[in-house]
Amino acid sequence: MIEPLRLTYQLRCPADHAFEVWTTRIGAWWPKGHSASGDPGTVVVLETRLGGRIFERATDGAEIDWGVVTQWSPPRRLGYTWHIGRDPMQATEVELTFVDLGEGRSRLDIVQTGWERLGADGPMWREANHGGWAALVPSFRAAATIPLAD
């Protein structure tokens, strides 16, 4: 198994509010240009329920799936698969935990797992065959909504 990507961020707002902004206002804060279509007018939608879709809708109405909500425990935990327009079989998994710290502060923990699923060469990762991962990196790029905007 490939080591999960673990990130932690401190927030100066209550966890309930952070959860709400993450889920219901993703279209407002998701960086422009971090999309599969590259269309600057793209709108990002997260359906706030278990099994809900996460997708982008381009200005022409075309929709591209990014993932599916797999954990829905408002206002503390959210999980979803993440493949951004690629084969869903290659989806990584993202788990977000919003921890309230009191006094208007909270912490957001992000864990992204399932990297070994990227590409048919997945087992090569586990065997630490360095030649294998080069073929997978373009998938990382798509999976992580690269390129960096701005």
Add this chain to the structure above:
Amino acid sequence: MSPSAPAGDPFDALGDPNRRAIVELLGGGGRSVSDLADALPISRPAVSRHLRLLKQAGLVLEEPHGTRRIYQLHDQGVAAVQAYLTAVWGDAVGRFTLLAENTTPAEPP
């Protein structure tokens, strides 16, 4: 190479098929520039240019062996990719934080 490509971006470094081929060859062990050029349909100067970019991206290491220079994959290559992903998340989360911290929760009805 695109002038807008940030130096050291492992994804840009691997965006070129010849560089991916070099990385795959190095996956089988360290090689010199001439070894690589013999195995690829490109010239030695071209191989050297690609190696320089891979080095800047933190994916390849260069080690002197007598009069030859041997190139090998950097063990931390995956770490470099993860660092890059962290930066991408940071970009998204930075915008999220700005919005979350500067808006107020909806008033309960």
